[in-house]
Amino acid sequence: MAVLKDATAIVGIGQTPFAKQLPATERALACRAILAALDDAGIAPDEVDALASYTMEETDEVEVAKALGLGDLTFFSKVGYGGGGSCATVAHLAAAIATGQATVGVAWRSRKRGSGPRPWKNTTVQLPTPAQWTRPYGLLRPADEIAMLARRHMHEYGTTRDHLFNVALACRNRANQNPAAIMYERPLTREMYMNSRWISEPLCLFDNCLETDGALACVVVSAERARDCRRTPVYVHSAAQGLPAQHHGMVNYWNDDPLTGPAWTAARHLWKHADLTPDDIDVAQIYDAFTALIPLSLEGYGFCARGEGGAFTEGGALETGGRLPVNTSGGGLSEAYVHGFNLITEGVRQLRGTSTAQVPEAAACLVTAGEGVPTSALLLRN
Amino acid sequence: MLTPVVDDDGAPFWEYAARGELRVQACADCGEFRFPPRPCCPHCRSFAAEWRRVSGRGRIWSYVRPHPPLLPDYAEQAPYHVVLVELADAPRIRLVGNLVSGPGARLDSVPAERIRIGARVQVVFTSTGLPQWVLERP
Numbered sequence: 252m253a254v255l256k257d258a259t260a261i262v263g264i265g266q267t268p269f270a271k272q273l274p275a276t277e278r279a280l281a282c283r284a285i286l287a288a289l290d291d292a293g294i295a296p297d298e299v300d301a302l303a304s305y306t307m308e309e310t311d312e313v314e315v316a317k318a319l320g321l322g323d324l325t326f327f328s329k330v331g332y333g334g335g336g337s338c339a340t341v342a343h344l345a346a347a348i349a350t351g352q353a354t355v356g357v358a359w360r361s362r363k364r365g366s367g368p369r370p371w372k373n374t375t376v377q378l379p380t381p382a383q384w385t386r387p388y389g390l391l392r393p394a395d396e397i398a399m400l401a402r403r404h405m406h407e408y409g410t411t412r413d414h415l416f417n418v419a420l421a422c423r424n425r426a427n428q429n430p431a432a433i434m435y436e437r438p439l440t441r442e443m444y445m446n447s448r449w450i451s452e453p454l455c456l457f458d459n460c461l462e463t464d465g466a467l468a469c470v471v472v473s474a475e476r477a478r479d480c481r482r483t484p485v486y487v488h489s490a491a492q493g494l495p496a497q498h499h500g501m502v503n504y505w506n507d508d509p510l511t512g513p514a515w516t517a518a519r520h521l522w523k524h525a526d527l528t529p530d531d532i533d534v535a536q537i538y539d540a541f542t543a544l545i546p547l548s549l550e551g552y553g554f555c556a557r558g559e560g561g562a563f564t565e566g567g568a569l570e571t572g573g574r575l576p577v578n579t580s581g582g583g584l585s586e587a588y589v590h591g592f593n594l595i596t597e598g599v600r601q602l603r604g605t606s607t608a609q610v611p612e613a614a615a616c617l618v619t620a621g622e623g624v625p626t627s628a629l630l631l632r633n
Numbered sequence: 634m635l636t637p638v639v640d641d642d643g644a645p646f647w648e649y650a651a652r653g654e655l656r657v658q659a660c661a662d663c664g665e666f667r668f669p670p671r672p673c674c675p676h677c678r679s680f681a682a683e684w685r686r687v688s689g690r691g692r693i694w695s696y697v698r699p700h701p702p703l704l705p706d707y708a709e710q711a712p713y714h715v716v717l718v719e720l721a722d723a724p725r726i727r728l729v730g731n732l733v734s735g736p737g738a739r740l741d742s743v744p745a746e747r748i749r750i751g752a753r754v755q756v757v758f759t760s761t762g763l764p765q766w767v768l769e770r771p
Contacts, residue, residue: 383637383647384669385729387763389707389740390715395699399717403695406750452698452712497675504694504717504727505668 256524258349260477260484261341261631263292263470264596269433269587271365273464280466281310281361282318288468293481294355301326301353301471303340305590307333310361326353330492332500334540334583334621335513337591338629342490344471354472360592361466385502394459394541396501397623398451401543404510405453410546410561412453416444417564418542418577419457419584424570426581429607433461434585458542460583467592469599485602488615488632489525493517494625501623513626514551514619521628522553529553532630533613534601535575536594539582544622545569552617552628571608579608594618595629602633634706636761642670645684651762656684657726666723689756691718691766694727696748713740714748718766733757733765747771 265287267273267280275283289296299321302312312327326347330336337360344356390396404410423439426432439457447456477484493516499505503512522528529552537548546560554575555563568574580586580597587593598616600606606613613633620627639647642658649656659666660674661681673680698712707713714732734742736757753769 383639383643387635387637388715388729388731389699389703389710389713390697390729391699391703391707395697395715398697399695399715402697403750406695449698449700449712451700454697499669502729504729505725507725509727 255345255349255487255490257486257488257632258474259345259471260474260486261469261599262472262477262480262482262484263288263290263294264468264599265289265291266431266467266593266596267465269431269463269465269589271433271462271464273363273366277361277363277466278310278314278318280464281315281359284361284466284468285315285319285357285359288357288470291482292470294470294472296320297322298355299357300324301344301347301356303328303330303343303356303358305329305333305336305340305360306331307590308360315359326356330627332621332624332626334538334590335624335626337538337595337620337627338490338618339492339620339627341469341471341487341595341629342492342627345487345490348471348473354476356471357468358471359466359468360590362589363464364588365462365464392451393501394454395451397541397543398454399504400509400547400623402453404543404546404561407510408558408561412445414546414561414564415458415542416441417569418539418545419444421569422539422578422582422584425579425608426585429580429586432581432586433463434581454541454543460540460588461585463587463589465587465589467589467596469595483603483633485599485631485633487629488527489521489630490628491517491520492625492627493520498625503623510547512547512551512622513624514548514622517626517628518552521630525630527615527630527632531615532575532617533615534579534610535577535617536579536582536598536619537577537617538591538594538619538621539578539584540588540621542584545577548619548622551622552619571610576608576610579606579610591620598629598631602631635704642672646670647762649684650758650764653758654686655689655756655764656686657720657723658682659685666726668726668728687720687722690721690769691728691754692721693717693732693748693750693752693754694719695750696732698745707740710740714743716748716754716766718754728764730764730766733767734771735767736765743768
């Protein structure tokens with residue numbers, strides 16, 4: 252791992268507009284986001300020799316490489332488990348570049364979730380095998396699966412809906428500062444939160460991420476090459492994936508301890524190979540498909556002790572100027588839900604000093620991928 | 634309603650359930666229970682497995698109440714209780730299921746105020762062999 256530390260940097264980021272519905276195809280959105288990221292980096296498309304995305308990405312490498320006129324690819328990778336894969340796409344590219352398998356890597360995610368089908372609403376889909384243990388009972392959606400953990404956390408540790416509201420509010424407040432966010436200029440109040448409809452008790456509407464069409468990308472090169480790029484390099488300081496022993500997808504109820512999720516596994520490796528500790532983190536982008544993932548992740552990544560994730564959110568801790576500002580673009584809850592890739596690009600903006608909710612002199616940022624599912628994380632620094 | 638799509642490892646669970654028996658896969662060598670079913674014991678790596686009958690008693694570890702949007706059959710009975718039951722005979726084995734007032738009852742047949750974490754429950758079976766859970770003290 253010593254070879255990975257600061258050996259590579261993110262030098263370009265790009266994105267399409269975010270909306271509930273965009274007319275372009277996922278393929279076209281992917282191409283636009285990747286070109287924007289390459290332009291941001293000042294690197295020509297034919298210099299790209301590595302690609303990485305999610306296994307859930309439906310635009311294949313061959314389509315991207317062909318459409319954009321990329322060069323010969325010598326490395327390509329796809330990471331599994333939905334939103335758990337976001338940070339690992341960058342980590343795979345960093346590893347490939349640090350070990351000489353490639354020189355210019357692009358990671359991306361393109362998704363039409365806002366205008367696409369919702370299997371729990373419109374259609375009766377064929378159940379994947381693990382679903383035989385959950386779906387027949389009406390545990391149909393990711394929200395239901397995470398609500399099970401949220402209820403248990405509330406029971407064991409006194410976590411409250413006010414704590415979850417603190418998470419939703421912090422994300423919304425930052426989105427209100429971000430013109431690119433879907434929830435720009437749409438404030439959230441405690442009254443709105445508490446009176447909103449249930450999705451899966453104890454989770455209400457505002458505990459759930461947005462449904463978004465959009466795409467994002469970023470460019471990774473060696474630290475040496477990064478020094479000659481157009482933008483200030485944002486170094487990949489540490490990276491990790493996490494799939495705990497005896498884990499089982501998002502429905503991880505068959506661990507010895509379901510509240511100690513993949514974040515804990517990723518965190519151990521992430522910090523072990525870093526010069527930083529949680530105290531050194533100025534700003535964090537924490538995967539927020541559901542508000543309840545944030546307290547669980549705060550515990551997993553060591554910002555507080557087990558069971559204290561709810562209480563951590565009190566007193567504006569997650570807001571700008573708080574103990575740990577989070578999801579400063581609005582996150583999946585209020586900017587866009589593109590499987591967490593917007594958390595990576597926002598981490599880059601913070602370390603460049605160009606966020607719409609800039610944390611003064613931010614020098615270190617944690618970015619995490621989906622908790623509950625096998626996950627990944629990055630420590631970025633400038 | 635969705636019916637289980639069964640795989641080779643899980644098939645015995647459903648065959649026993651159809652006969653009204655709750656059985657859990659266990660290692661035939663070291664004896665450890667495991668769930669969901671799989672080909673190999675994670676404790677001793679033996680491929681020898683047996684299906685051990687359990688009492689069907691357990692406690693609610695957690696629960697949720699889904700509201701629409703849901704598949705139509707489920708939306709019609711929403712909000713209902715989905716429970717995670719920790720088996721009395723095998724505390725590390727947790728089964729997702731529904732808390733109902735009796736075998737085959739509607740998914741919303743237990744009033745919300747009756748459910749709590751830690752409540753003792755007992756397994757029952759629908760006519761199609763789906764395990765469900767009733768409160769020991771309704």
